[in-house]
Structures are given as structure tokens and as C-alpha cells.
């Protein structure tokens with residue numbers, strides 16, 4: 107009898123252990139965990155690297171040079187020391203050296219990474235695409251900030267070393283696009299400059315772009331005014347060939363150009379991605395990234411054809427962002443959110459979004475090179491795990507609180523990991 111009781115107890119203990127999911131700390135309902143695992147993601151925001159030849163370097167994964175940042179000033183979980191990144195390296199490469207793994211797979215290496223991070227399509231936020239970033243699995247999101255800065259940028263450069271380096275890069279990018287349009291410098295008239303911008307955006311579109319990216323919060327605030335064209339014309343015409351505009355005058359031109367690009371994006375069927383969260387670098391102004399500043403833009407009836415996506419869950423402005431996704435043309439991705447904080451706190455915030463407008467919430471990895479050891483491959487892998495974990499925790503908590511049933515929970519997982527992106531981009 108005693109032996110039988112012992113066997114029963116052992117069986118119960120084993121059953122209890124088995125009924126939990128793999129990670130005893132995850133608190134994710136098993137049906138939700140299964141849905142997370144078998145749903146291939148559409149990753150709304152990442153910086154994958156192209157395949158390079160020996161000695162070649164890929165500098166096009168971001169428009170702002172990472173080496174300009176002397177002090178990353180990032181939260182603890184976003185440090186390359188996060189054990190998830192070491193785990194990612196083990197899981198992806200085993201005992202093989204990463205460089206050898208890449209070399210062996212050649213041009214198919216980036217797709218191999220997608221296949222090993224449970225990702226079907228990755229939006230590649232890059233200056234340009236390149237080798238190995240095949241257009242069926244990687245969709246291009248070019249940067250557009252440089253179009254906002256055609257005048258003398260000395261005052262912005264003088265702010266601090268990061269602004270100096272960022273702005274120099276924006277100037278180089280603009281010079282490159284002007285040269286591609288057979289222009290040596292910005293045209294003397296505003297209308298001609300707008301034509302150049304439109305042609306370049308149309309070229310982006312025909313080269314496969316699905317969205318445009320503003321990382322404006324790295325350069326200035328997001329209070330985009332709605333100036334009159336004649337004021338803008340006057341400012342442009344004076345300062346395009348002489349002197350330096352005042353900060354107020356320059357802002358008027360930048361605001362106009364931002365709206366112009368947003369409008370063109372709507373016409374061309376390109377979404378507009380906006381960096382709205384803390385940023386890398388010790389001079390970044392968090393207040394600049396508050397997405398509430400974008401509300402007048404989102405409320406502009408002439409821009410309702412443009413679909414805006416706030417990136418990185420707008421951390422730490424998550425509550426503000428949650429209210430903004432109620433607007434018909436405003437979306438949000440939670441790329442990097444679960445390593446700007448950790449998956450558990452990210453899940454608590456993710457829940458706000460799912461309780462507001464679940465059809466507007468998109469998964470993203472922000473996979474990008476962090477350090478010599480932690481590349482876009484490791485961040486993509488870690489994000490695929492932690493991003494799913496945060497989503498699973500949020501959905502499970504909603505089920506446990508009786509807000510939704512398990513079927514609806516599974517549906518939310520599917521929507522956030524891929525269906526919402528398919529709807530947004532029309533795939």
C-alpha cells in the first residue's frame with residue numbers, strides 16, 4: 107500500500123512537471139506556446155547584413171553610423187552580455203565558427219538565418235539591399251531622413267559629437283541621391299527639390315521598398331508642424347544657396363518636407379516607419395521620441411491614406427502609443443521591446459496594445475549587429491525567442507483573467523506574428 111501510494115505521488119509529480127511548458131518560468135499556456143512555435147513570423151523591423159567578400163565591409167545596415175556613438179547608454183538586457191545572445195550563438199552555430207558557417211553557405215546564408223529563427227519574411231531597414239538578401243524573404247525599408255536636411259547643418263552638428271557624425275552621414279546620403287539624379291547640389295527652387303524627392307521615392311518603390319523609415323528622433327523632436335507653402339518656399343530659396351537658417355526657420359522646412367514625404371508614401375502605397383523609443387547614444391533626447399507629438403500628423407485628414415508604424419513599442423511611452431493605435435492608420439511594432447526591458451515587463455505593456463487594437467500590433471526583432479560577437483544573426487534568434495515569449499505571456503494572462511478564450515488567444519498570436527503585417531503591406 108505504501109509502495110502504491112509512493113508510485114502515485116511520483117506519477118503526480120511527473121505529470122505536474124510535464125503539464126508545464128518547457129521553460130518552467132514562462133507561464134505560457136501550452137496551446138499558446140504551440141501556436142507561437144509553429145507560426146512563422148513576418149518581422150516588421152530589422153537590420154540584416156548582406157553577404158560580403160573577404161575584406162569587404164557592410165556599412166549600409168543603418169543610416170546613422172554606430173561607431174559615432176561613444177557610449178551606447180543602453181539598458182542592461184540590451185547589452186551584448188545578455189546570456190540569450192550566447193545561447194543564440196550555440197543554437198545557431200553549435201561548435202562551428204560563425205565566419206565558417208557564413209562562408210560555407212555563401213549567398214544563401216541570410217536566408218539560412220531566417221530559416222533558423224522561425225521567420226518567413228524580414229523587413230530590412232537598410233540604406234541599400236545587397237548580396238544574399240533575396241527579395242522574396244527580405245523586404246526593403248530605406249531611410250528618408252536625409253531629405254529633410256538640404257540646407258546648412260552646422261548648428262545641428264555643433265550640438266554634440268553624435269549629432270555631428272549623424273548629420274555628416276545624412277549629408278553624404280543626400281549627396282549620393284542628388285548625384286544619382288544628376289544633381290550636384292539641391293535645386294534652387296523648392297518645387298524642383300520636391301520633384302527630386304518624389305523621383306527618388308518612386309525609385310525606392312520600383313526597387314522593392316515596402317516602407318520608408320524616419321529615425322528623426324535621433325536628430326530632432328517629432329513635433330511636425332503644418333507650415334504654409336509660401337513660407338517654406340521663401341526659406342528654401344534664401345538658404346539653399348547662402349547663409350545658415352535659424353533653427354526655427356529650418357524646422358519649418360523640415361516639417362513641410364516630412365509631411366510631403368508622408369503624403370507621397372500614402373500615394374505610393376509605402377508605409378511610414380518612425381523610430382519612437384529611447385535610442386542608442388548618451389546624447390539621445392528621450393523626450394524627442396514621445397509619439398504623442400505625432401498626433402496632429404495622425405489626425406491630418408489629408409494623410410489618412412498613409413499608414414504609420416511606431417517602432418519599438420514606443421518604449422517608454424507605451425501607454426501613449428496604446429492610445430494612438432486606435433486611429434485607423436496607425437500601427438505599432440514591438441521590435442526590441444523585450445530586450446530594451448525583459449520579456450515579463452514587455453508582456454505587461456504588450457497587453458495594453460492587445461486590449462486596444464490587436465489588429466495594429468506587429469512583431470519585430472530589430473536584429474542588428476551589436477558588437478564583434480553579437481551580430482544580426484544572434485539578435486534575430488534571441489528576438490524570435492523573447493518576442494514570442496513576451497507575446498505568449500501577454501496572451502496567457504488575458505486568458506487567465508477571462509478577457510479572451512484560448513481560441514482567441516491563438517488567433518492573437520497569429521495576427522501579431524504575421525497576419526497584421528500581411529494586411530498592412532497587402533501581401
Ligand SMILES: [Zn+2]
Pocket residue numbers: 151152153231472474
Ligand atoms: Zn532598428
